[in-house]
Amino acid sequence: MLFGVSYYHEYQPYDRLAEDVAMMRDAGIDYARVGDSVWALCEPSEGRFETEWLRPVLDALHEGGIEVVLTTPTYAIPAWLARRHPEVLARATDGRRASFGGRQNVNIAHPAYRFHAERVIRALLSEYARHPAVIGFQVDNETGSGFVDNDDVFDSFVSRLKERFGSVDRLNEIWGLNYWSHRLGDWSDLWRPAPRVPIGCGMSGNTNPGYDLEWRRFQATLVNGFLRWQKGIVREYAREDQFVIQDMVGGHGRSDVDRHQVSQIVDVVAENFPHASQDALAHPAPEHTVAFPGDRAGTGAVQLYQRADMARSGRQENFFIPEMNPISVGGADNTFPGYDGQWRMAAYATISRGAEMVAYWHWHSLHYGAETYSHGILNHDLGPNRCYNEIARVGAELKEHGELLTGLRPEAEAALLYSQDSRYAFEFQPCLKTPQGAPDHGCYQRVFDTFYRGLFDARAQTAVVHPPQDFDGFPVLVAPMLYVADDALLERLTAYAEGGGHLVLTFRSGYGDEHGRARWADRAPGPLRKAAGLSYGLYSNLATPLPVSAADGAGQPYGGLSLPAGVQAHAWADELELEGAQPLAYYDHPHFGRYPAVTTRQFGAGRVTYVGTLPDAAFSRALADWVLRASGVAPLGEGLPESVRVTRARARDGRRLWFLSNWSFDTHRLADPPVAGRDLFDGRQATAGTGLELGPWDSTVIIED
Known part of the structure; x- marks a missing residue:
């Protein structure tokens, strides 16, 4: 078990290295991440390398018993690189060029950027890869492609399409390019993937969902290639016992990164875990809060467990957390230091789900720069405080019990299937509106979170799986909005239910094929129709939420679904027609009331439950309660206080x-x-x-x- 911080001695206002190391040691900190944005220090001008300043830092940490992960400093370029080689700066899909002054503003595929990045990586590793403090390496930092559209990137995209589809005629067929006269006569006719914008009475930019799906898939391969390239360089210098990680953005992560794919590249999966705190960490979860990042990533205890289960999903193995909340995360208007006990609770919640490193970003609050008020463990006075004191308590406990808490195998009775392709499709062409009436480009995440939270509220232990992984061993499998899927995956789901599993499907599942095209060979939900025992021809967005009531429990499996008063269906309704399924709930509405909102069907040795709407929190919990009961799963802690x-x-x-x-x-x-x-x-x-x-x-x- 590693317990530690990101440490930036180079940012301290005066030399206090010995004092920092002593305070870390007193707090039980045995790990530090260093070096993630030191390119300008290591190469102050082109080709002139100065890395000796780092040696006393590594020496002091080693003498203090603190192990180090050394980071390649490639995510923030020095000013001279932008000035002398502006071609490395990223070009956005709208044509704008990135400027210097931020970070992650480069085209990670550009040969000139790669040339200079490789030089500084080698300069750093040739000196310090074998330093006795260094136990592993992090390549880059929260890497993404940025959806860059530089000329070299677009040329590579066209080459990928040629390899994947073979001919322009095949691409015309798959993407349906007869529509709006988009048909290509030659590869050179392919337009750039500019964002859609209204122009006069028409529309400019890419409007084709098949194109966008392939573009997003391609962007993820840029990240994979970049990280694989960096890992290859690191491995030239590393010992066999040293590991390589990449600190992915946690939760749903970046849109230009595929968690499952990146997880196959690194030695250990590592993800960052910023979370909402104070009242926004309570259970039951508060419904409305401005606590960052709860305003975009959810609130309550559930956020930590979901992030942990998603981190573990990449390889179905335990994981590292390089960045967790110290005093606060975010900006000057996002200062929500935890209540007493919350730092400790967050640590053990994630450890219970497989975390084998808990580390905080970062050690001391910066006195200048963009992240002055994204506080560290130490505030600007650099002295102990209640955050430091509580983290020291955790450090002492992990020093005593860390051996037992390392290598845990978390239990899970229910799994959720995460479809990156479906997420891509809905980010481009969302099927739901936000509560304010705008297109909800995060609707996949919204639906996924709703069903995860329902299971969590019902006290299920959960896991997250990806389509290439095995899911047969879970009693319950939920497939939220599985829109983009080939026949083989849908056949696996059908076989899972027929073999004894309880498959929970939602609206939009089975509707599209692997290219993001609406299926035409069978009525929705396509190949899942027989197993679900239903079909539908029409569906509707919901302008306002609809009340929902349970169907008559007489003759219903497992006594039927029990719903508390006031539950609602949101955003969507499939007009479900029963073909062997039994209704579990109906809408209370003069039109939609003829259609069930939830159905279930015994299928082979198992069961398929279909949810044709987006349930609110109480509805989702009640549904999860019934699914667990129908699957023979006894929730942990039933009868205990809700919190x-x-x-x-x-x-x-x-x-x-x-x-x-x-x-x-x-x-x-x-x-x-x-x-x-x-x-x-x-x-x-x-x-x-x-x-x-x-x-x-x-x-x-x-x-x-």
């Missing part, structure tokens, strides 16, 4: 660990804990006779007897 959450994992020695946490200001004494065993931290027995107390924002781990 108390439970998850389990197996340690390497076979022992089962129960993680209990209280996401509220209330104190809860559990007279009858969900498991008998020994408290990892204080050694006391937790039994029906002795009980267990969880204070406000408190976590503990019980080793099952």
Whole structure:
């Protein structure tokens, strides 16, 4: 278990290296990431390398018992590179050229950029790759392509299309380019992927969804190629026991990065975990908040568990967190330091789902620059504070128990299938509106989050899987908005249900093929129609939410769906026609009331449940409760106070660990804990006779007897 920080000695206002290392050691910090934006220091002018300034930093960290991940400093270029070689700057799809003054403003595929990046990487690694402090390397930082459209990039895109489709005629067919007279006579006719903008009475830019899908897939390959290239250079210098990571943006991540693909390149998956804190970390999750990044990534305890399950999904292996909240993340208007206990809770929540590094971005708050108020563990006074003190507590606990907490195998009864291609399709051509009535380009993420949260609220342990991975071992599999899918994947889903799994489908699932074209060979939901036992010819956006009621429970499987009063269907409604499925819920509406909102069908040894709308939080939880019950899954911690959450994992020695946490200001004494065993931290027995107390924002781990 690694526990640490990103450390920028080069940003300190005065030399306090010895004091920093001493404070880190006192806080139990045993890991530091260094070097991610030091290109200008390492190469102050073209071809002149100065790297000796880093040696005393690495030496001091090593002497303090702190291991180091050394980062290639390629995501922020020096001013001389932009001035002398402006061709490396990125060209956006709207034609604008990036300017100097920010970061990640380059074309990562450009040969000139690669030439200079390779030189500084080699200059750094030739000196320090074998330094005894260095245990691994990070290549670049939160890498994406930026959807660049430089001439060399577009030429590579055309070459990829030639390889993938073979001929212009085939491309015309797949993309339907007879439409609007877009048919190509030659590869040179292909237009640039400029964003759609209204021009006069018409439209300029790319309007073809097939084109956009391939463009997004291609952009992800640029990232893959860049990271693979950097890893190859690093491996020339690294020892066999040193690892290579890339700190991907966590959660749903960047639109130009495919998590599953990047995970196959690195040695260990690593993702950054900024999260909302204070009241926005409570469970039940607050519905409305301005706490960053809850305004865009969700709120409540669920955000940490979902990020962890998504991080683990890349390889179905445990993962590192290079960046977690210290005092705050974001800008000057996003200062939400955690309440007492929240830093500790966040650490153990992620460890329970497979984190083997918990590290904070960053050690000290900067005194200048764009991120002056994205605070570190130390505020601008550089002294201890309650953030430091709580992190020191976690550091002491991990020093004592880290061996047991490393290599955990988190349990999961329900999985969600993540379709990057479907996300791409809906980002270009969204099927839902935002609550304000605008096109919701994040509608895939919105639907996915709704079903994840429903399972979390119902106390399910979850996993996230990707189409190339195996999902047969999970009792429940949810496929949110699986719009872009080939026949082979849909056949696997059908076989999963027929073999005994409970498959949960949502609207838009099965509607498109692997090229993003609406299917025409069968009524929706296409190849899933037989398994689902239903079809539909029409569907509708919902201008306002509709109330929903459970169908008559008489004769319904497992007693039918029980819905609390006031639940609503949002955004969408399929006009479902039953072909063997049973209705579980109906809309309360003079028109839509004739169609079921949710159906289920026994199929082979398993079951298929179809959700034709977007449920609100209460509806989603009730639905998840029913799905778990129908699948024979007993939720963990049923009957405990709502704010108390439970998850389990197996340690390497076979022992089962129960993680209990209280996401509220209330104190809860559990007279009858969900498991008998020994408290990892204080050694006391937790039994029906002795009980267990969880204070406000408190976590503990019980080793099952």
